[in-house]
Amino acid sequence: MHNKVLIANRGEIVIRIARTCRKLGVLPCGVYSDADKDSLHKKHCEESINIGGSMPSESYLRVDKIIEAAKRLGCDLIHPGYGFLSENPKFARLCKKEGLIFVGPSLDAMDFSGDKVRARKIASKVTPIVDGEEVSNENEAISLAGKIGYPVILKAVEGGGGRGLRIVKSSDEISEALISSKNEAVISFGSDRVYIERYIENPRHIEVQIIADNSEVLNLGERECSIQRRNQKLIEETPSPALTKEMRKDITETAIAVMKEIGYQNAGTVEFLFKDGKFYFMEVNARIQVEHPITEAVTGVDIVEQQLNIALHNGLAIKQGEIKPKGHAIECRINAEHPLSFIPFAGTVQKFIAPEGEGIRVDTALYSGYSIPIFYDSLIAKLICFGNDRGEAIEKMKNSLLSFRISGVPSTIPFHISALNDRRFIDGSYDTSFINEMMPFSSKDVEMAAAIFYLLPKKIEFTKIKEEEDTWMKSKFDWIDIFDIFHTTDRWTK
Amino acid sequence: MKIQVNGTKYDVEIIGEKVRINGRELSAKFNKDKITIDEKTFYLDFVEEGEPSLMIINGMTYLLSESSLSLAQLKEIKTPISGKVKDVFAKARSQVKEGQVVVIIEAMKMEIQIKSPATGIIKEIKASKDQSVKTGEILVTFE
Numbered sequence: 001m002h003n004k005v006l007i008a009n010r011g012e013i014v015i016r017i018a019r020t021c022r023k024l025g026v027l028p029c030g031v032y033s034d035a036d037k038d039s040l041h042k043k044h045c046e047e048s049i050n051i052g053g054s055m056p057s058e059s060y061l062r063v064d065k066i067i068e069a070a071k072r073l074g075c076d077l078i079h080p081g082y083g084f085l086s087e088n089p090k091f092a093r094l095c096k097k098e099g100l101i102f103v104g105p106s107l108d109a110m111d112f113s114g115d116k117v118r119a120r121k122i123a124s125k126v127t128p129i130v131d132g133e134e135v136s137n138e139n140e141a142i143s144l145a146g147k148i149g150y151p152v153i154l155k156a157v158e159g160g161g162g163r164g165l166r167i168v169k170s171s172d173e174i175s176e177a178l179i180s181s182k183n184e185a186v187i188s189f190g191s192d193r194v195y196i197e198r199y200i201e202n203p204r205h206i207e208v209q210i211i212a213d214n215s216e217v218l219n220l221g222e223r224e225c226s227i228q229r230r231n232q233k234l235i236e237e238t239p240s241p242a243l244t245k246e247m248r249k250d251i252t253e254t255a256i257a258v259m260k261e262i263g264y265q266n267a268g269t270v271e272f273l274f275k276d277g278k279f280y281f282m283e284v285n286a287r288i289q290v291e292h293p294i295t296e297a298v299t300g301v302d303i304v305e306q307q308l309n310i311a312l313h314n315g316l317a318i319k320q321g322e323i324k325p326k327g328h329a330i331e332c333r334i335n336a337e338h339p340l341s342f343i344p345f346a347g348t349v350q351k352f353i354a355p356e357g358e359g360i361r362v363d364t365a366l367y368s369g370y371s372i373p374i375f376y377d378s379l380i381a382k383l384i385c386f387g388n389d390r391g392e393a394i395e396k397m398k399n400s401l402l403s404f405r406i407s408g409v410p411s412t413i414p415f416h417i418s419a420l421n422d423r424r425f426i427d428g429s430y431d432t433s434f435i436n437e438m439m440p441f442s443s444k445d446v447e448m449a450a451a452i453f454y455l456l457p458k459k460i461e462f463t464k465i466k467e468e469e470d471t472w473m474k475s476k477f478d479w480i481d482i483f484d485i486f487h488t489t490d491r492w493t494k
Numbered sequence: 495m496k497i498q499v500n501g502t503k504y505d506v507e508i509i510g511e512k513v514r515i516n517g518r519e520l521s522a523k524f525n526k527d528k529i530t531i532d533e534k535t536f537y538l539d540f541v542e543e544g545e546p547s548l549m550i551i552n553g554m555t556y557l558l559s560e561s562s563l564s565l566a567q568l569k570e571i572k573t574p575i576s577g578k579v580k581d582v583f584a585k586a587r588s589q590v591k592e593g594q595v596v597v598i599i600e601a602m603k604m605e606i607q608i609k610s611p612a613t614g615i616i617k618e619i620k621a622s623k624d625q626s627v628k629t630g631e632i633l634v635t636f637e
Contacts, residue, residue: 339555340548350527351539402553407527407539410548414555440500440555447499448515449536450549450556451506452522452529454497 003312004029005103006070007045009081010060010376011365013288014041017079020304029073031066033059035373040365047073054375060084063091067098077311079103079304083377086287089114103311105286109264113284117157117195120281126257127281130273132197138175141196145174148198154178156185157193160283162231164188167199200280202433203273205233206240207285208255209295211267211306213315217259219252220295220303221325223269227419227434229342234412234435235419236291237330238298241390241428242274251279258284267292267307275431290333290382293361297329297386327386328393332401332416334364334381336372339414340440344378347371350408355400359386359393372409380411390428394420417441496561498546503561560611570635571608573599579625584616584634597621597633608633 004027007014018028018041030045035054042048049072051065052058059065061084070078078100080086089110095102104110112119117134131148134157135141145152145168154177156164164185166177182192205228209220224240225233243251255270258281269285292303301318309317336345348371354362364381372380385400387393401417418441424430497504507514513522513531523530527538540550546559580598584590590610597608615637621627 338542338548339550404553405537405539407537410540410542410550413553414550417553418555440557442500442554442556444502445534446536446551446554447502447556448504448506449529449531449534450499450551450558451497451504451515452508452513452531453536453538453541453549453551454499454547454558455495455506455508456524456529 003027003077004046004073004075005077005079005308006031006066006073006075007041007079007081008060008066008070009041009079009084009086010036010039011041012363012379012382013081013290015044015365016293016363017081017304018044020302020308023302024305024308026077026308029070029075031060031069033375035375038370040367040370049073054373056084056375063088063094066091067094067100070100071098075100077101077103077308079307080287082287082290087114087285101311103266103307105264105266105268109262109268109284110286112262113268113286114158116155116159116283117193119284120195122261123258123281123284126261127254128279130197130200130280130282132195134193134195135178138178141174141178142171144196145171148196151199151201152196153199154181154194154196156181156189156191157195158189158191159185164194165231200273200275202431203275204240204242204431205271205282206242206251206274206279207269207271207289208252209267209269209289209292209303210255210259210264211301211303211310211316212259212265213310214265216316216320217256217264218316218318218320218323219256220299220301220323222248222251223291223294225291226430226432227425228432229435233291234333234335235330235416235425236294237328237390237393238294239325239328247277247279254279254281266310267303290379291331293363293382293384294329294331297359297361297384298325298327299323327388328390329384329386330393330397332383332397333379333412334383334404334406334416335378335412336380336409337378337412338410339412342412342415345372345410346374347409349380349406351405352407353403353405354381355383355403357396357400359396360384360400361386366406380406383416394426414440498559498561499556570632571596571610573597573608573621573627573631573633577606577627579621579623579627579633582619582621582623584610584619586616586619587637589613589615599627 005021006029007017014030021028027046030048031051032042032048033054049069051069078095085091089107092102092107092110120129135144151167151169154166164181166181168174168177181194186192204226206222206224208222211218222240223236223238225236227235258270267288269289271282272279273282352366352368361384366380385393385397387396398420401413404413419425421441497506505516513520520532529536536551538551542548546557549556577599580600582597584596592613594610595607596610599606617635617637619634621633
């Protein structure tokens with residue numbers, strides 16, 4: 001193969017895709033925005049082109065600029081990664097028109113996954129779905145919600161990522177919820193179509209990874225994705241601790257049936273809600289997903305390799321019988337976020353030391369000294385740990401998290417340590433309500449160290465100390481001297 | 495000094511190259527973002543000032559606050575750092591509340607808010623605007 005692929009994305013996923021490209025002898029090329037001049041993903045690409053401003057709408061979402069970049073670099077394929085243009089049928093259509101191979105599903109399948117009401121209708125032939133329908137006005141909404149029974153949930157037809165979601169507990173709330181849901185849907189997705197579903201409280205989210213070519217649809221097992229904040233995943237694991245062998249067979253076969261029903265090709269995911277031993281189809285994700293590495297860890301299948309093979313019409317290189325998942329894998333998403341409030345935080349990473357070892361994988365674009373831009377997602381690293389069984393994977397993850405150092409910006413690492421020590425995680429009994437009832441995990445030793453750090457003067461504005469100020473401080477102060485003054489005075493008063 | 499960490503109270507003092515925690519003396523080494531207490535090393539990865547303050551140490555979250563002082567203990571406020579007095583917000587014979595900003599010190603190109611550790615009546619303001627102060631100098635005294 002002497003193909004050239006443009007990876008139309010940024011950060012860790014570009015690096016991850018480029019790695020497989022090099023393995024297959026395909027040349028990876030990249031694009032970057034003004035804010036990403038110093039992004040590590042550029043270095044992993046053979047060539048890369050600046051496609052404009054820092055805002056995604058000025059660069060990574062600019063269909064014209066990306067196609068132009070692909071042509072200028074002589075690429076014959078475009079891999080969209082996840083997010084940005086990955087599930088945009090208009091982009092895929094234009095790629096086709098311009099003679100570029102879009103590494104992803106067919107246009108029909110993309111239209112299907114982009115319209116949730118249509119997806120529900122088609123999928124309902126082969127899978128259980130939650131009761132619900134599209135509504136266009138208040139009267140329809142009230143009558144449908146009455147029929148289904150409260151609580152109900154409003155969702156954007158052409159949306160995702162939790163935007164447009166409204167939980168409605170009674171008919172008094174429906175009018176206001178409908179207006180705000182429609183408004184949010186228009187702003188986020190350019191369409192005010194919404195639908196109503198019966199609300200399933202605190203379900204689990206379980207998804208099935210599918211890879212398919214024009215003749216076969218294979219499943220690579222499920223992923224448990226119930227640990228979420230703001231409807232976005234933070235921890236994923238496979239296999240799911242919630243499924244029995246029979247349920248697993250049932251849910252994976254259903255996922256295959258859904259994908260066959262829509263003639264899906266390439267890698268994709270079928271998402272289900274799971275509650276009280278029953279599952280309900282939720283949606284199809286027509287892209288490579290953030291959490292795909294855990295499936296790779298237990299199956300040994302390189303999903304990006306399969307994607308490229310399918311796109312180049314070489315077909316699937318494996319058969320269902322050869323896919324024998326073994327062991328257990330967990331992914332923790334490390335976001336640059338406040339570990340308690342999950343508020344995103346941009347800043348300069350002072351130290352970045354990632355854990356390493358057998359069965360430990362870190363997908364990241366971070367490095368010491370990197371300034372995290374404010375324009376994009378807060379995901380800065382994915383830590384994936386594999387163990388022969390679930391207990392081993394959890395232990396490995398805990399140790400890896402403890403030796404993972406990201407300083408200068410807050411991260412979700414402390415959240416993950418607390419989560420992995422939570423009884424509900426250890427016994428696998430958690431659901432989407434997990435985060436609401438979590439206790440911080442602390443150690444007595446470090447509590448004492450924290451108290452001492454608190455007394456030290458340098459705690460003042462830790463993150464805002466720039467290099468010049470740092471040098472200035474070093475020259476002016478001998479730290480130990482300061483401590484001497486301090487111990488005699490106390491910080492504020494005697 | 496009494497400090498509450500994740501809900502547990504610690505009595506902590508730094509004495510030269512030693513620390514005293516709940517009456518127990520331990521040897522300690524201090525570095526920029528690292529301290530070693532009795533051969534164990536702790537890394538400070540992130541700090542956010544506030545009530546309570548947040549610290550990330552060795553990958554775990556700690557919420558810290560000073561245990562409130564009683565009025566009887568409160569005699570004066572000293573500056574924790576050398577710098578220039580940027581602003582004084584309190585007046586003599588007026589009341590300040592716990593947590594209220596009394597003085598702002600400019601140091602290390604930053605403004606550092608000096609808050610009152612307790613509610614009380616101010617007796618005298620010792621610091622004036624634009625004055626240089628040294629660590630440990632008294633800024634205000636209380637009745």
